[in-house]
Amino acid sequence: MINRRSFLKGTLAGAAVAAASPHVIGQAKPRVVVIGGGSGGATAARYLAKDSKGELDVVLIEPTRTYYTCFFSNLYIGGFRDFQSIGHTYGKLASDFGVTVVHDWATGIDMNYKTVSLASGTKMTYDRLVVAPGIDFKYDTVPGYTAASSGKMPHAWKGGSQTQLLRAQVENMRQGGTFMMVAPPNPYRCPPGPYERVSMVAHVLKQSNPTAKIIVLDPKEKFSKQGLFQDGWNRYYDGMVEWIPASFYGGIKNIDADNMTIDVEGETFKPDVANIIPGQQAGTIAVAAGLTNDKGFCPIVPATMQSQVDENVYVLGDATIAGDMPKSGFSANSQAKVAAMAIRGDLTGSRVFKPKFSNTCWSLIATDDGVKVGASYEATDEKIAKTTGFISQVGEDADLRKQTYEESIGWYNGIVSDMFG
Amino acid sequence: MKPAVSVVASIALCVSMASQAGDVERGAQLFSQCQSCHAIGEGAEHKVGPHLNELFGRQAGSIEGFGYSEGLTTAGVNGLLWDAEHLDAYIENPVSLVTGTSMMFAGVSDATDREDLISFLRAYSANPRDIPESLPTMAPQDPDVDPSILALQGDPEYGEYLSSECKTCHLADGADRGIPSIVGWPEKQFVIVMHAYKNKTRPHNVMQMMAAALSDEDIAALAAYFKDK
Incomplete structure (x- = not known):
């Protein structure tokens, strides 16, 4: 845990820190530092730089050089996208919009001195800070599952290598084997995501491994777009998918990644592939900086996305408590603006x-x-509140469903262009 | 886009309906401006545009074998049905009802002309024909946006902020990579289209939701911003 006092002891005065940072050459432009280059952070950096027309110094801190979107990663698992098509770089944010992109980890935030410290040892001052770190896992929500377990039982709930690992495991699964998912408890990133993933895994297995089984152990009693997914599973993957809520299996007792076992009350499963998606909280930097509440997410001011902890800090996306808005790339992009x-x-x-x-x-x-499924929202004093929404219906004709899929591809092209330029 | 080929067709004038709201005979005369592309009546075949027999109650873009624009097919899939109200909007300004239609026709601005035309077209749809409450014989509703709304001067700077919400899906450079372009539209057309979503005349659940959250001023601001992009 990084606290403010440890930074105070460091006594790095703001001006000295600014001079030490690599890209500032004595200008007096206000600086906005953005932590995290995902949907919230990249969009915020781009809009800040684009719309301020040079009046702001915008710095984006993001450890990876190629960002693989978590949205559409299920389509990669299902074989509908290649991996390269969900990877994006930050070149245009720098060249076309003047964002200073720093590939480094943000390790701490000092809200008194308004500095961000980086893993490389640099400290960077800010006038306003945007924190968009996404999620990290609460491993203790799944007994026995640790960060190390994810090498054998991937969560694949952050884009990138975990997604590739899970796809490879599904493709190489023995004939007639079992794919098990432990779905996450609320609240979590991408509410329909686990069930879209089940659909995509079923799609792959139906072709290459038709006697395989999929079992979903779900700590929830219901889930997003449940009627639509279950209708689809019946129509396309009859008998392959078994969804079991916690009221039936009684909760996970233990998971052993080395032996590939999942223990529930009175039964031990031995799946061939296990996709374990633990409970979630705000990305580590937000927790470390004290921006989170006791549930692990960041309370914000609905009208501005300012942190309720510090008015110079804004928090975006999955890390926030955004009222009625779900944790999604679309939401983060909307909040960033x-x-x-x-x-x-x-x-x-x-x-x-x-x-x-x-x-x-x-x-x-x-x-x-x-x-x-979609909705629009407005800021009230208490929260970001839903005003109106819609959801696809069971029984829609095939043309409309095809068009909805094609529209999602259009959306993907739109949002990544809105994020990365 | 299909090229606008000029072919004159003979149309069978066998209209005997008397109970419509509009003047069928006048509609037949007005139809002369449509017949270079559309045939109607016994034995009518597709020309540049599809034949217009049995048009009422048909899903837009749904005749098998006719090469519709993607825009019209999509609108039909989204639920656009040719009833008097939607035909009226389409004939008034095809592009404002259906983005990407290949019907390159400026539109009929006079409401009475449209009413007469629709009454004429309706005579070639069989069923149900003479029941005043039913779809084909329903009096056309005026989809016009209130002139005071069209007269609103949009604030393009506000429109620029609002446009950020559009740009999550619609590409800022006006390209169509799966979702239609909204860039460079005439202001009035933009306003009419957005109000058609707002009052749910124009089908599409995402757009109806987005439009529901926009005030008249918001729509004017967006139109003012996008026209110059």
């Missing part, structure tokens, strides 16, 4: 308008069978 507007207004005096939020989550059930 509200925050960018508020920050610009604050630092450059630009106009500030009424915040607007929206989200749509598309899921693919089988080839050309897409479904979606």
Whole structure:
């Protein structure tokens, strides 16, 4: 745990820190540092730089050079996308928009001195800070499962190598084997995601391994788009998918990644592939900086996305408690634009308008069978509150489902262009 | 886009309906501006545009074997049905009802002309024909946006902020990579389309939701912003 006092002892004055950072050459432009280059952070950095037209110094801190989106990673697992197509780099944010992209880990935040420390040892001052670290796992929600277990039993709930590992395991599973998923408890990133993944795994197995089984152990009694998914599983993957809520299996007793066992009350499963998605909390940096509440997520001011802990800090995306908004890439992108507007207004005096939020989550059930759920939101004093929404219906005709899938591809092209330029 | 080929067709004038709201005979005369692309009546075949027999109650873009634009097919899949109300909107301004339609026709601005035309078209749809409450014989509703709304001067700077919500899906450079372009539209057309989503005339659940969250001023601001992009 990094605390403010340890930084105070360091007594690095703000000016000295600024001079030490590599990219600042004595200008007086207000600086916004953005931690995390995902949907929230990359969008915020791009909009801040684009719309301030050079009036702000925007720094994006992101450890990876190629960012693999978590959204659409299920389509990679299902064989509908290649891996390269969900990878994106930060080159245009730098070249076209003037964002300073620093590939490093943010390890601590000192809100008194307004500095961010990086794993490389650099400290960076900010006038406003955007924290968009996504999620990290609460491993203790799944007894026996640790960070090390994910090498054998992947969570694949962050984009990148975990996604590749899970796909390889599914492809190489023995004939007639069992794929097990332990679904996450609420709240978690991408509510329909586990069930889209089940659909995509079933899609692969139906072709290459038709006698295989899929078992989902779910700590929840119901889930997002449940009727739509279960209808799809019946239509396409009859008898392959078994979804079991905790009221039936009684909760996970222990998981042993070395022996590939999952113990529940009175029974030990020995799956061939195990996808364990633990409970989640805000990304480690947000927890370390004290931006989270006792549930592990960050309370925010609905109209601006400011942290309730510090008015100079804004938090975006999956790490936040965003009222009625689900944790999704679309939500984070939407919140980033509200925050960018508020920050610009604050630092450059630009106009500030009424915040607007929206989200749509598309899921693919089988080839050309897409479904979606969406809503728009407004900021009230208490929370980001839903105003209106919609959901796909069971029994829609095949053309509409195909069009919904094609629309999701259009959306993907749109949002990655909105994030990365 | 299909090239606009000019072919004149003879149409069978065998109209005997008397109970419609519009003037069928006048509609037949007005149809002369449609017949270079559309045939109607006994033995009518597709030309540049599809034949217009049995049009009422048909899903847009749904005649097997006719090469519709993607825009019209999509609109039909989304639930666009040719009833009097939607035909009226389409004939008034095809592009504002159906983005990407290949019907390159400026539209009929006069409401009475459209009513007469629709009454004429309706005569070639069999069923049910003469029941005043039923779909084909329903009086056309005016989909016009209130002139005071069209007169609103949009604030493009506000529109730029609002547009960020559109750009999660619609590409800022106007390319269509799965979701239609909304860049460079005439202001009035943009406003009409967004109001058509707002009052749920124009089908599409995401767009209806987005439009529901926009005020008249918001829509004007977006139109003002996007027209110059």
